[in-house]
Amino acid sequence: MVKEQITASIKAKRARIGVVGLGYVGLPLLTEFARAGFQAIGFEVDSDKAARINAGDSYIGDVPRSVIKELVDSKRLSATTDFDQLQDCDAVIICVPTPLRKTKEPDVSYILAAADEIKQRLHRGQLIILESTTYPGTTDEVLLPMFEASGLKLDEDFLLAFSPERVDPGNPQFQTHNIPKVVGGVTSDSTDVAAFLYSQIVNEVHAVSSARVAETAKLLENTFRAVNIGMANEMARLCYALNIDTWEVIRAAATKPFGFMAFYPGPGIGGHCIPLDPHYLSWKARQHGFDSRFIGLAEEVNSRMPDHVVQLVADGLNDESKSMKGSRILLLGVAYKQDIDDVRESPALSIIDRLRTKGAEVSYHDPFVKEVRFEDAHTEGGGQPLDSVPLTDDELRTADCIVIVTNHSGIDYQRVCRLGSLIVDTRNALNGDLRRDSSARIIRL
Ligand SMILES: NC(=O)c1ccc[n+]([C@@H]2O[C@H](COP(=O)([O-])OP(=O)(O)OC[C@H]3O[C@@H](n4cnc5c(N)ncnc54)[C@H](O)[C@@H]3O)[C@@H](O)[C@H]2O)c1
Structure with a gap:
């Protein structure tokens, strides 16, 4: 069975790991697999990035140049723009951007483009994992039909899972290996094998019952941040109006050892995650006639x-x-x-x-x-x-x-x-x- 086949190749460190999209998420992940002894191949549309990696260079602050150089020199890590090499991979992990359209609707076109490249080379014995943050249902409603259109069957021929990325760029305390990894497969075989793969590079893997749960867990994490930052920003404006020192208020409240978690105000939210991810959740909710009011309010206050x-x-x-x-x-x-x-x-x-x-x-x-x-x-x-x-x-x-x-x-x-x-x-x-x-x-x- 395909489950045993892929598991055995991971156990023997024979599995070749492909990572599609070598940005803030993909490059650290690729590096971890190479460091764990796997053959790691990065796939990029940006030829400059691929060339820099192959020259032993790094363009991501959290990945030291010396580490890339050593892994490239020892031929465990490489990058390419040639997607035909996907054929050589036993596991392929998608880490491409998931922006919003101008209308604030999810733009999954990068996921679709990456999945199309994979689909064209999909063969028996491959595990595909989506890591890009996205709305619940992307893995089983969008990717699964695409891959099954190739004629191959889930569980019999290939496995498919979602595992959210939680990397916090610039945080030296928490890096890929010590951030627990949530994994949810479209089937239980997919969950088991994906969890086993990640257990090779992270200390703790938390398996859940479905890809949808994993997708939603990621959106809950970042919506939680957006909403609480919104609350802190509202407090800051309220305190400004009342001429009270917000920061002293938060410092005082944070001495409570339970039931309070400090969030801080700021000039607004930024980055590729917190301002965008809640929209993926509210958009999906809207498709089902549900209006997520906290998300809208947090966006209004933060913006x-x-x-x-x-x-x-x-x-x-x-x-x-x-x-x-x-x-x-x-x-x-x-x-x-x-x-x-x-x-x-x-x-x-x-x-x-x-x-x-x-x-x-x-x-x-x-x-x-x-x-x-x-x-x-x-x-x-x-x-x-x-x-x-x-x-x-x-x-x-x-x-x-x-x-x-x-x-x-x-x-x-x-x-x-x-x-x-x-x-x-x-x-x-x-x-x-x-x-x-x-x-x-x-x-x-
Ligand atoms: N940056 C973070 O802190 C962070 C944290 C958690 C989750 N995420 C999620 O991870 C995903 C990736 O984010 P990122 O910050 O790494 O983005 P990024 O823009 O830094 O990197 C994405 C890379 O993918 C490449 N790419 C685009 N289309 C491609 C394709 N079809 N094939 C191959 N490569 C392609 C781009 O050239 C780019 O190098 C997003 O869904 C994001 O929401 C990001």
């Missing part, structure tokens, strides 16, 4: 945060009898979170766009992001790309307002407080001592 940040800047300037128009605004950090280079959906982009619309002269400094581009800018000429400026004394002194959007750890905040005149701190990056000793006016979220 208003860039406007609130711009209002704080305007209020600060106003108190100094300055207008937004013509003021020099310096943003510190444009990545969507601390110490990473990812600007996808970053609230910084909306903040820059809004500030420029109001006539401000905007610059930014981010040690991780050299340049940002604006595809959907609302201002005339506002779509001009911006380059990160060096954080010179002059830059800090001459800014009418400094806005801390991302609290990167490498920034000397003491210096920022010493040289700045007006600072809007959206991340509580400036601790009590810094604030006390600073001559700058500091406005916190």
Whole structure:
């Protein structure tokens, strides 16, 4: 049977593992399989990425170049744009993007494109796993019929499962091997073999009864974050209106050892997951006549945060009898979170766009992001790309307002407080001592 065949090849480390899509998720995963002694082949549509990997280079912060180089040199890891090599793989894991359309509906076209490449080479004895975050039912309603159209039969010829990715880019404490992996197959054989495969590279595997449960578990995790961040953002705005220190309130509440989990406000949500994933769930719910109200509300609150940040800047300037128009605004950090280079959906982009619309002269400094581009800018000429400026004394002194959007750890905040005149701190990056000793006016979220 196919179950025994694939299990035996995994046990003997003979199984060749293909990973389709080598981004923030796919490259670390490919690396883990190669490190565990498997032959690991990465499939990419971006030939530059494939070439860089084959040259022993890395473009993902969490995957050291030295690790890629060693694995490529020892011929355990390679990357290719030639999808015919899928034929050589015993397990194929799909890690392609799952964006939203402009209408905020799921865009599974990347999954379909990857699945089509697999389908053309599908043969007996293969295990296919989808890792891209998606709506419940994608694996058994969309992928299964595609693969069975090849004439091959599930369980008799191939296996199919979903396993959500939980990687947290830039988090050195939790990496692929020590993040428990949820696995749900379309059939129990699929679950068993997929769980066995992941047990080769992660410490803990949690098997569930179906692919749908696994798909929904991932969406619950990220919806939970989006909703709780929304709650924290609402508290921040409420506390601002009441002139109460939000951060002190959260610190106090977080001393409760049960029944409370601290979430923090910020300039808005970003990245490829939290702003998008809840829409995959609410879209699917809508297909079944169900209106998920928490998701809509969280989206509404979170998406208003860039406007609130711009209002704080305007209020600060106003108190100094300055207008937004013509003021020099310096943003510190444009990545969507601390110490990473990812600007996808970053609230910084909306903040820059809004500030420029109001006539401000905007610059930014981010040690991780050299340049940002604006595809959907609302201002005339506002779509001009911006380059990160060096954080010179002059830059800090001459800014009418400094806005801390991302609290990167490498920034000397003491210096920022010493040289700045007006600072809007959206991340509580400036601790009590810094604030006390600073001559700058500091406005916190
Ligand atoms: N980034 C995260 O923190 C994170 C965390 C958990 C889950 N996820 C989910 O994982 C999936 C991948 O996200 P990511 O952040 O790694 O995306 P990414 O954009 O970093 O990487 C995706 C890669 O897939 C490649 N690609 C696109 N179409 C392809 C195709 N047909 N064949 C081969 N390669 C193709 C792209 O060139 C890109 O290199 C998404 O569904 C995302 O929601 C991401």
